[in-house]
Amino acid sequence: MTDTQTQTAPTPAAFDLELTCPLGLEHVLAQELSDLGLTQTRLGEAQVKLTTDLAGLYTACLWSRVATRVMLPLHSFTVDSAQDLYDGVASVDWAAHMTADCTIAIDCHGTNQVIRNTQFGAVRAKDAIADFFMAKEQRRPSVAKQQPDIRIALRIKRNQAVISLDVSGESLHRRGYRQQGAMAPLKENLAAGLLLRSGWSGKQTDFAQLVDPMCGSGTFLIEAALMSLNIAPGLRRPYWGFKGWRQHDHRLWQQLQDQAKNQRKQAQELGVRFQGTDRDSKAIAAARENIKRAGLVGIVEVTLSPFQDHEFNWDQSPSLIMVNPPYGERLGDEMALVALYRQLGEWAVTHNPGGHLMLLTSNEQLARQIPVRPDKNTRILNGGLECRAYQFPLSEKHIKQGDIAQIGMSSGAQMFANRLQKNAKRLKKWLTKENIQCYRLYDADMPEYAVAIDIYGDWAHVQEYQAPKSVDPEKVQQRLFDVVAALPVALDIPETQIVVKQRRRQAGKQQYERMDQTQHELTVEEHGCDFIVNLHDYLDTGLFLDHRPVRKLIQDKANGKRFLNLFCYTASASVHAGQGGARSTLSVDMSNTYTDWARRNLALNEFSERDHKVVRDDCFRWLEKGEGEFDLIFMDPPTFSNSKKMADVLDVQRDHIELINGAMALLHRDGELIFSNNYRRFVLDDEILTRYQVEDITRRTLDPDFERNTKIHQCWIIRHK
Known part of the structure; x- marks a missing residue:
């Protein structure tokens, strides 16, 4: 050279x-x-x-x-x-x-x-x-x-x-601090990306603390802490795809790793706090294990508690609230979440003025329950589910104006709330006089809001009628949100005590199957009788409210009588008969679920099994046996049933002659059969009208809460001539 x-x-x-x-x-x-x-x-x-x-x-x-x-x-x-x-x-x-x-x-x-x-x-x-x-x-x-x-x-x-x-070898979201198979609905790199999108960079000039009120396994909190400590996310990974690559430079890689280790900040240098809560004990256990494995014990704090009940430390502000709440996979779940999202929004506004809230959800309607106008929203794919990350500045100019209870309510919801209050006012005097706590408040009064709303004490039970295929599903969903948003405001009922169900035609065993695997039971009172109702787990609640006057009629007629209850459901009519002084009651139904429920209703009212029996059997089959004689019989068959437990398919229009004749064969000469059904197009056959003395009492069996729906059921008293 x-x-x-x-x-x-x-x-x-x-x-x-x-x-x-x-x-x-x-x-x-x-x-x-x-x-x-x-x-x-x-x-x-x-x-x-x-x-x-x-x-x-x-x-x-x-x-x-x-x-x-x-x-x-x-x-x-x-x-x-x-x-x-x-x-x-x-x-x-x-x-x-x-x-x-x-x-x-x-x-x-x-x-x-x-x-x-x-x-x-x-x-x-x-x-x-x-x-x-x-x-x-x-x-x-x-x-x-x-x-x-x-x-x-x-x-x-x-x-x-x-x-x-x-060259990464496996997904980079696997940082090494989370055990495989642990509860992990949100991947680490998605959590980190959302934090960066929200403005969090780990510098003290951003936010004074991070709060996650539904922290799950702690991913947002851990990723934020790793940023603040300047810990390289790849440092803990034992495997890389470039280790066997011929162009891999081990010395250079080791040098960059050493530099990364030296750039880590010490915990005492942190001027930020990381706080999280969750009401799920398994989630908190997973979060604590992840925090330990990430080396963040004493830095990230998580507590087993609903966020509403936990006393967060808000001394350091402004704060960033990051939350990935449930989205609601089923309709009933989705409606129940309206309350949760609204509470979350009100809690954030109250406790973190001047801060920010970032919320990830797949449900735009739920996001609207936050009483703040978002300034940004980003389309995100979370595990194949299309979501949006909403950023809510918790400043006064972004908070929606109006009564806090009405925040998030659309004009449709406000209109619906007005109708509910009008109905409640109309029924108030009658409800007070009759001491009625379970009643129908609304039944598709406005065609566009096709729901039935029943009140059970301080609970609201909402059943959605199935919309025609011609109606836009998005409009149907929006109107249901209007209903749920209006109820707490109109009736002063907590959002957590609103139950929503889709109401569809059921057949066969679907009538008796659980909609949920949990048990949610209440005890309600009607005319001196106590009943177990379940608002969540089944399509029906255990108490047909439209039959309230029929049950009262049975109670008034039952003194000293031998009472038979066919298609007894949960035996509410038998309880009323017992309360009215019936000598004995016999309740027949083919459902294990309902006969068990019937026995519990009778036991709740302290009626002995000796005098008040429940039999599980097909009513057709039971009537063929012709056992006993009765003074008062109540029969309310379903419109249609094809249950495998039945010998044949039941069609009330076709089969009512056989059913009535079978019941009349067991009725004392001076006895009465009360026959009812809810098939709107039902016509009593001429054979029955000719053979027996028949009195149509339908109008007498409709209380004020069902006056609008005169076809909710039809009812007759049938006597021997």
């Missing part, structure tokens, strides 16, 4: 990487990479492309909190046949990336008209790589499903394929 010559350092190799991320966080990932000094980025859908050197590749793996995987594309090609796939993979110079001694795993994603199965695609790619090394070295790499030396990704979209090295 002469004096005039200078030595030039070799130019580092440049790599064109693809970093995948949760859909909706592409800009957040690009900004994160820029903050790491990785600026040559281009945005795609759920990915950011990055051109960088080997140090930049390692930096992205070690420090990115938002990326899901770091991919190094090797070749893209057209796939119009299985041979095209084989040839495209085989054209890569695999010797530049691995040896035949390496173990490999191939992940195939996507199919097309010729590659119809991802497993087939992976096998063809594996064959191409194996044949490449057999031709070159007479050896072939082996497959290892768990932690292979080289992980390869094949992606097929229409007729295009890309073969890449997955």
